[in-house]
Amino acid sequence: MSHSERRLVILGVAASDSHAVANHLIAHALRGLGFEVENLGTCTPVEEFAQACEQHPEAEAVIIGSLNGHVHEDLRDLPAAREAGRITCPVIVGGNLSVGSRKDPRDLERLHDLGVDLILEDPAQLLPALDELRSDRTADRQRLPVAS
Amino acid sequence: MSHSERRLVILGVAASDSHAVANHLIAHALRGLGFEVENLGTCTPVEEFAQACEQHPEAEAVIIGSLNGHVHEDLRDLPAAREAGRITCPVIVGGNLSVGSRKDPRDLERLHDLGVDLILEDPAQLLPALDELRSDRTADRQRLPVAS
Amino acid sequence: MTKISYLPGHSGSPGADTLPPLAESVDYIGSLGKPTAARVLMDARDAGRVAIQPRCGVGGHEEMKALLRELEDQAQPDILTLTIDSHTRLKRFEQALRSLNRAPADLNGYPLVSHGYLRGRDINESVTAPLEIRHGSPDARILFDVAVASGITSFEGGGISYNLPYSKAVPLAESLAAWHDVDTVCGELAGLGLIIDRELFGTLTAVLVPPSISLAISVLEAVLAARAGVRCISVSYPQSGHLVQDVAALRAIPVLARTYLPPGVDVHAVLHEFMGVFPKKRGNAEDLIFYGALVARLGGASKLITKTYQEAFGIPDTRANVDGLRLADRANSPLLDFVKADEERVADELAWIVDEVADIVEPVLAAPDTMTAIADAFAAGRLDIPFSASRYAKSEIIPKRDAEGAIRYLSTGSLPFGDRTRRHNSDLLKGAGSTGPVIGSLLTGLTDDINYFPTLFREMKREDSE
Amino acid sequence: MTKISYLPGHSGSPGADTLPPLAESVDYIGSLGKPTAARVLMDARDAGRVAIQPRCGVGGHEEMKALLRELEDQAQPDILTLTIDSHTRLKRFEQALRSLNRAPADLNGYPLVSHGYLRGRDINESVTAPLEIRHGSPDARILFDVAVASGITSFEGGGISYNLPYSKAVPLAESLAAWHDVDTVCGELAGLGLIIDRELFGTLTAVLVPPSISLAISVLEAVLAARAGVRCISVSYPQSGHLVQDVAALRAIPVLARTYLPPGVDVHAVLHEFMGVFPKKRGNAEDLIFYGALVARLGGASKLITKTYQEAFGIPDTRANVDGLRLADRANSPLLDFVKADEERVADELAWIVDEVADIVEPVLAAPDTMTAIADAFAAGRLDIPFSASRYAKSEIIPKRDAEGAIRYLSTGSLPFGDRTRRHNSDLLKGAGSTGPVIGSLLTGLTDDINYFPTLFREMKREDSE
Ligand code: B12
């Protein structure tokens, strides 16, 4: 990415979740790549993400981490925020996305159902994903659901 | 038991079984109690027990140890030896009486079916058992099956 | 405190609407016929063995009972745990209740407040070991009241250690006041003859926490707790992964207790098995679990909180939890008396740790009002933790593993360390291949240190080797 | 040997009637695409870890396959075992076949000869680890031939060690000759490019075997094997339970190999986890399993044969076997590098062991015909083992644990020990509360020593304390 253009993302951890380490590191890394990162930190309800979107309509994406297994309940208000037009940019989620040590792919589907556009495993996937989302957007001028 | 009377037992380990330690110790202990012990040692087929009985018709009991789990196959010829009148005294068995670490009481029944009179867990039970068997014998002048 | 202590239950809590008076709960606990956690800890220390305790909590009531019973049946832990879900920790009782009603398996712990104290008692009665509540609540007053009413005799947390790692926007003054209330009730209970074990969460953010940070914060919380009347304090310390450092840190706990606490308080050292990024391969995870338990033994801990080989993946199943407990208990083996740490190095490390703790806590304790002093010190960075979840700590300090793996300070931020300490730390880091705080290499260095065990077991490559 | 090597199959053996020529079996083994046991041992030694191997054998073929697969799947042992049933060991093939047909679960091992080599190959192909045959056959020639035809690259036993503990009435001259034949075929196979690992059963009667007895007999068997052409020898030693003694005994193995064996022979030290009376309580049994594995590591063993927590009860189920393997493997942890034995005491103990072994074996090796000299020495008690199952050893020597638990000689019988050795042993026993060989106290003393671990774990009271 050229250093002249300004790219901003909104970052945070889900409402009931206080795991901070990955959030710190992802913010660092994205800043290192030249992004402006509005980092809302841990324990961030959907309402706070929506407010940040309103403040930063240029945001390319909302990036939400969740480690504690509560992502579904924590994003419960996401459909409403979406419907109300308060969060219009793509929503990316990553982390540990259900309770328990055996994972059921249906838990990821449930996230898509809540209006999550993209589920990523590795923070290293963020840059290519953001680039792709942006080119999709410039092409279509509208948000497209992207499979994970 | 008074030191004047002579009491003899026939001791051994079953045919396929070479576990010697308990056999050594039981022989020592019975001798310490004043018994004469005809110890046939490990790996003793029914045939050898029968021969020893023929040589020692005064034997109070045949005492067979089995640790390796093969007692049923190893005593397969016991009914025949009994029927042929070659082993007339009570047969006592002890040790580890089936293969595996969970024990099924039916395996003990199978031993009684083969003509074993008494199944003991602890060598310390031998003296009282031998005393009881002898008084039963003097009383009835015949072999009685004794429940374990 | 009495007002708070009998706060009316929140909406939706099936059993908490009217909690019984404290005295009734004390009687109830007496009638249970099981030792308190404090007694179990004392007995373990006297017997020279490390008491073993799992982490465990699931949403549903019957599931929770079954889980505890199976753990007890299969692994006989000395103390059992009710781990509380993240909603309840943050007083999001409504969300906890909704998940409980809709999909209890979606909860990452047992929402005790939503279940209510009668169910708490039901759980208590179904196992023979005493229970501890483990959570992460900046304000635990309601939870504590329900716990006491449930007859539970051990309660983890503190005004700093259950705030900074567990929430974003709760001012320290608030959480310290809330925990002061909890500790005051513990004092009342002690007056009624019941000693509650209050474990302080020295683990903090768990990842690369320098021992003197963990211990300093525990000292401050312990001083506050003792002043409020707490009589049994467990100081937990998170395994760093470096044997000498960990043994020294555990052995520093009684030393610090003698220095900073009044004599009437019983203090136990507790080791939390490695709380950072766990290796993924089962054998490697198990190596780490056993190693942690051995460290607890060598450090003279009264108690060990165990992990499982599923740690890297998610909340463990019962079987894995049992296996973790059993494996850890092997380190209590009488056959391992010959295993020793290097006593000279431990003594040296211990002296440095105690000095660093003194540097950090003594200015705070010298101030007239300790709670205010704590909040101010965090605001100024004179107290600090790495990777804070909260805005109310600066996270200016930068931890770094030295060449041997011990956790040192790459930057001491605004900690009130003397030159001697600062020099010692930078000397220790000389061999660590650190190029100083250059942003890119700082991040890869940090990532390598965070992934210390997966890297040690060759599950991952070092980033800085690429 | 060629005559015996292709002995026609016995009646009733489904697959053994015509065994393939050796060269075909060598090719077959090459085609399997798995390492030989000898290679696995070498790799383990090079990597500084202890290879792990279970004991396992059940009667039925499918059951055996399933057992091995599950062990491999769950615990990845480095080498797998086919434990052979007691009938087959004693060439009671008819009884083995009858049990196999009627109730395969009644067999305490896999009757390979009855199943035949095609099934042996089927088993070999269903797992990725190489296999060892573990048995206890005074005359193993038929079994060995079927094993080689099955593509199995490790074979345990020896003319002394698989006679005296395993049969009553087989003269040593016979068993030595039979094993000479086995070793000779190993030499032929080496000529064809296939190295068979020949493990010697230094465990003997397993209960209170003094280390110098175990090692002396292994030295004699190793000398015979090397002369017959064997190129890879594993010397197994049974854990006594005393750390210094066990570490010294394991480390004595390479020392003895350098003294008594030609340089072309690769020699591995193998530890058999405690082979005597096991504690009954699961935790205690597990403590002992882990301790054994740690001893193997400290002693530099290439391989460890594991036990399970069900040892005291009977042949273990698969799950217990898996758990035993996993637990033992923890002692390979890179995190335990700090665990050390007392090197000075180990060196001292090692010197004594090597001296005792020299006293025992050198007169025998000085005689013109080693096999005859061995049989004569046993007849005269100059070679001896405790608790012999066989008439052909006198069992005059009386072992006793010293105050620390190490196994010493209370009576050295007719062993050709010098005064120095004798005095050293009686000095060591001074603290052991032994009142000398008075018959009654001898028996209780012996029983206490046999029950050493159950007593140590307080599962039993000492008899002599009553
Ligand atoms: C450190 C830690 C803590 C610390 C956190 C301190 C802090 N404030 O940050 C403390 C001790 C406080 C803690 C608390 C709890 N924890 Co915690 N914790 C961990 C631990 C050990 C390491 C996490 C970590 O920091 N890793 C380092 C970072 C760099 O990696 P990461 O977080 O794993 O994230 C990686 C990926 O997930 C991904 N990723 C993460 N976020 C995002 C976001 C995006 C957009 C993308 C693309 C990728 C991504 O990238 C990272 C690098 O690969 C993990 C277990 C483990 N991994 O070993 C458990 C773990 C995450 N915790 C867990 C839980 C449940 C809790 C608690 C709820 C307590 C409990 N019930 O056991 C509380 C949380 C309370 C709350 N309100 O949320 C569970 C989650 C269970 C589940 N999902 O089934 C885990 C897995 C432990 C377990 N096995 O039970 N925890």
Ligand code: B12
């Ligand atoms: C030492 C030992 C050996 C030594 C024996 C050396 C020797 N020549 O004596 C060696 C290593 C050679 C050996 C070999 C084998 N063994 Co072994 N061995 C043991 C071990 C570890 C200890 C036995 C011992 O000496 N105990 C000390 C004595 C004093 O006690 P005891 O024998 O246990 O007997 C007690 C009671 O059973 C009772 N008792 C015994 N006999 C009698 C007789 C009477 C009349 C009475 C009343 C009571 C009684 O009193 C004793 C004191 O309480 C046991 C496991 C354990 N207990 O820990 C396995 C064990 C007995 N062996 C076992 C097996 C299977 C074998 C083998 C077949 C190999 C295999 N497949 O694993 C071979 C046997 C080959 C053959 N042909 O028989 C199994 C039996 C399994 C089962 N029944 O399910 C055991 C239980 C191990 C196991 N868990 O798998 N073994």
